[in-house]
Amino acid sequence: MKNPARERFLPLLSPYVDGELTPEERQQVEQHLANSKESAAQVADFRAGDALMRHALEMQGDGVDWKGFTDAVMGQLTPEKLPFFTRLRISLGELFQYQRGPMVAAMVGAAAAIAIAVPVAMKLGAGLPAGYGADRVEVQTVAVDSDAPVRPVVMETDDGDAVIWVVADDKDKSPDGGKKKKKGDESSEEELNQEPEKRQGDL
C-alpha cells in the first residue's frame, strides 16, 4: 500500500542527507522521518553509504602525493595575461590610489634630480669639452708694448707648437711697428704689420 506522504518526501531524502534543503524543508522532512520508519531507515542507509564512501576516498587519498596540488589547480584557474600597457595602467592606477603620498614625493624627487643633473652635466661638458684644442697651436695676434724696443717673432713649428720670441728691434721706430706677427716654419720669418700699440716693457 502506497504511503502518499512518503511518496512526497522520497525525493527530498537524499538532499536532506546532503544538507541541501532549506530550513523549512528540512523541518518538514524531519517531521516526516519521525512518523515514517521506512524513510528513516532509508536516510540511515544514505548516511551509512556516505560514510563508507568518505572512508574509502580518505583511504585512497592517503596514498596520493598532494604536493603542488593547490598550485596546479590555481595555475589552471589563472586568467589570460593582460597586455603590458593595460597591466601598467592598472598598476599605476592602484599606486596612485593607494600610495598617493609616496608616489608624489618620489616624482618630485625625480624631477629635482633631473633639474640638477642636467645643468651639472651641461656645465661639466662646457667646462671640459672633448678636445678643446685645435690640431695645432695657432697664434692669432701678438702685440708688443709700443715703447718697448723689441719686436715679437712668432715661430710655428711643423710639430704644431708655437714660440713667441722677443728680439731687439733695430729698425723699430716706425708708427706701425708696434704690433707684429711672425709665422712660418723653423727658419723662415714673416712680419705682419698691424696697428701701433702702447710701448713699455724692459726686455
Added chain:
Amino acid sequence: MRLVCVALAVTALSALAEDAKVPVQADVVYAATAPGAVDKGLEGMQVTLGQRVKYGTLKLLSAKKLELSKKPASVELPNKKVAELVLESLKNDVATVRVKLPPTETTYQLGRGKSLYVQGGAHDAGELWLVLAMPK
C-alpha cells in the same frame, strides 16, 4: 619640500649661468745657453727652441694648472714679471686664450698636445720661458 625644490632649481640655474672653464698647464722654465742639465720632460722644448737658440740648460721652475675663464689667472715669474691669462672664447670646442706677458700680448688657440712657448725675459744669466699647454 617646496623650499627644497626652489633651492635646487636656483642652484641648477646658477650652475648654468657660470662661465666655461678651460684647464691650462702653465710652466715656467729657466733656459740658458751654458752647458748644464736639461730637466726630464723638457727635451722636446730643447729641440723646439733649438731651431733658433741652442739652450744647454733647461730647468723647470714652477708648474701650475690654471682654470681659465673670463676672469684673469696669473702666473708669477722669478724676474718679477706676471703673466695674465684669460679665456677669450670657446667656440667649436676650441679655446682661444689671451696671454699678457709684458712686453707682449698674445692671442692664440690651444692645440691638443701642443705647446706655446712665450719668452719671459732675462733672469740669472739666462732667460725665462712660459710654456702653456693643455694638461695631460
